[in-house]
Amino acid sequence: MKTGTRKKSASFLSRFIAGASWISVLLLWGCAASVYVSPEWFRFVGVIGLGFPFFLGGTLFMLAVSLLFAPRRAWIPLLGLAGCCCSIRTYCPFNLTSPPPKGCLKILTYNTLNFGGLENDEKGRNRVALYMGSTRSDIICFQEGSTYKNSLYEDMCRLAGATYMDTVNLKNNILGCYSRYPIVGREVICSNAGNGSVVFRILLGRGDTLRMVNCHLASMQLTVDDRAMYHEMVLKPEEADVGRESRLLVSKIAAAAARRAGQADSVAEWLSRHKGENIVVCGDFNDSPISYTRRRIAEGLTDAYVATANGIGRSFNRDAIYVRIDNILVSDHWKPYSCRLDRSVLLSDHYPMSCYLKRQKDAKVR
Numbered sequence: 001m002k003t004g005t006r007k008k009s010a011s012f013l014s015r016f017i018a019g020a021s022w023i024s025v026l027l028l029w030g031c032a033a034s035v036y037v038s039p040e041w042f043r044f045v046g047v048i049g050l051g052f053p054f055f056l057g058g059t060l061f062m063l064a065v066s067l068l069f070a071p072r073r074a075w076i077p078l079l080g081l082a083g084c085c086c087s088i089r090t091y092c093p094f095n096l097t098s099p100p101p102k103g104c105l106k107i108l109t110y111n112t113l114n115f116g117g118l119e120n121d122e123k124g125r126n127r128v129a130l131y132m133g134s135t136r137s138d139i140i141c142f143q144e145g146s147t148y149k150n151s152l153y154e155d156m157c158r159l160a161g162a163t164y165m166d167t168v169n170l171k172n173n174i175l176g177c178y179s180r181y182p183i184v185g186r187e188v189i190c191s192n193a194g195n196g197s198v199v200f201r202i203l204l205g206r207g208d209t210l211r212m213v214n215c216h217l218a219s220m221q222l223t224v225d226d227r228a229m230y231h232e233m234v235l236k237p238e239e240a241d242v243g244r245e246s247r248l249l250v251s252k253i254a255a256a257a258a259r260r261a262g263q264a265d266s267v268a269e270w271l272s273r274h275k276g277e278n279i280v281v282c283g284d285f286n287d288s289p290i291s292y293t294r295r296r297i298a299e300g301l302t303d304a305y306v307a308t309a310n311g312i313g314r315s316f317n318r319d320a321i322y323v324r325i326d327n328i329l330v331s332d333h334w335k336p337y338s339c340r341l342d343r344s345v346l347l348s349d350h351y352p353m354s355c356y357l358k359r360q361k362d363a364k365v366r
Contacts, residue, residue, distance in 0.1 A: 014070040021062040021073060025080030028055040032084040035295040038265070039257040046257020047250050049290040052091060053312075091289045093306045100337035100356035105204075108137040108354045109282035109328060111216070115146045115156070116347035128347050129159035135354060136161065138180045139202065143216035143284050144348075145174030168198045175214045175283075177202075184209070190266035192259065195219065197267050197283070204278075211274060215267065215283035217293060218259035220252060257293075260286060264293040275300065280357070281329040284350065288323045301329040304336035304355040315341055318349045326353045335360055 031052040039046035063077035081088065116128040132140050140160060145153075145167060153176065157165040162178035166186055171194040177183060185201040197215040204210050264285075271279065281301060287293040289306075305313055305328065315326040330336055339355035 017066055017070045018073045021076040024058040024062050028059050028080055031055055032087040035292050038292055039261045043254040043258040047253050049288055052290040090306055092312050094310050095308055101358055104356035104358050106137045106356050108135055108140045110352040111143040111284040111350035113144055113348035118146055126156055129156035131345055132160035140178040141214040141282050142176050145176050166200055170194055170196050175216055189270045190263050211279045213281040217263045217286050218256050219286045220256045260293045264296040268296045278333045279331040284326050286325050298329050304328040304339040308336050308339045313341055315351050317351055328355050333360055
């Protein structure tokens with residue numbers, strides 16, 4: 001091949017790599033920026049954030065291609081990654097492990113899926129409640145409790161090793177709290193079609209009240225068939241009618257995102273009114289880390305998983321849906337340690353999430 005022809009080929013390849021890199025970077029930035037637009041204004045923006053891991057992977061791929069074939073173009077994907085480094089850390093954090101110090105408060109949040117379908121062991125004890133007790137948590141917030149009978153919660157409170165309990169029924173979706181400390185009040189922040197958010201006031205000491213916000217926000221409402229369709233699209237795209245099936249899924253996901261946005265706004269407004277108070281927010285947000293829902297609620301709070309854990313942190317354990325939708329967020333009264341998902345527990349369609357909280361010395365008691 002002549003020298004001139006070789007140079008033209010190299011130049012074309014370099015320009016092609018640059019163009020592909022810019023496309024990947026702009027799509028990645030678009031996904032990262034989508035968290036600032038409410039799906040209530042434009043509902044399909046709630047779907048855009050779900051593309052973040054795919055375009056992140058695409059940008060990393062373009063970085064590798066650039067380094068191999070056009071090193072002078074590698075700055076483009078590097079700029080793309082640097083431009084949304086905070087979003088990358090939110091989605092997939094990496095931290096040095098640090099064991100919890102003495103004197104921590106242990107928090108557990110768990111979407112129980114009707115307390116594991118009320119599955120009992122050979123002695124007739126509920127397996128979910130037994131697991132809760134085995135964690136030795138000081139405060140447990142659960143979602144999707146059972147509406148079977150009221151006495152069930154008294155039995156489970158004992159099994160969970162708690163002294164106090166309270167529950168709220170949001171149209172047959174039970175949000176509850178078990179605690180070693182007195183629960184002195186509760187308030188429904190928002191409720192819509194069986195989803196919403198509740199705050200339990202827990203007395204940690206004289207004049208020291210923790211406001212424990214327990215959330216179960218609007219789900220995607222995907223049926224078993226819908227999830228099977230998504231599973232097929234991801235793992236066997238050649239066998240799926242991708243165009244038709246993706247339109248159906250996108251429509252459902254977008255509608256659910258709009259409902260969640262309104263609930264997230266209600267929680268964020270409540271948090272704004274109680275700014276400076278001792279607060280922990282936890283529960284099932286039913287949305288990815290790159291979403292309006294999570295960004296809106298997390299404003300001014302520390303995400304315990306992002307601050308202390310490693311990896312994507314899949315908390316929904318069914319089908320091909322690989323995402324973290326459960327969260328623990330804390331006010332500056334607390335420093336989180338060792339936030340983790342217990343993947344050994346398969347009693348529900350969610351993994352339980354726990355973390356240790358150490359009281360900050362300069363935190364004001366209110």
